Amino acid sequence: MNKLIVNIPCPKCGNSTSRVNTVNGTKFCSCTKCNTSTLITKSNQAIKAAEKPVVECPYCHSTNTKKISTTSKVAGVATLGVFALGKATKEWHCNNCKSNF
DSSP: OOOEOOOOOOTTOOOOOOEEHHHHEEEEEEETTTEEEEOOOSTTTTHHHHHHHOOOOOOOOOOOEEEEOOHHHHHHHHHHHGGGGHHOOOOOTTTTTOOOO
């Protein structure tokens, strides 16, 4: 399962990358550098940042990823047939290591 990465400044170290975690229905941002947790409330900017998720590649851990469009999946299956089914079942593409996941 991919973890949601948001750009929220950590109040302790200032790092701007955090992972969203849910504990008993309550959402927290955990800093990827110092692991400080910050409660996500409607009044803070974490909700706005979480609307546009940044997905981390499970292979190289880069956040330079993009969603594979349905059009791209259909075009691949139409041109390559059964050989493109691997990509058709994936949702994300990593621009660094070129993997689909």
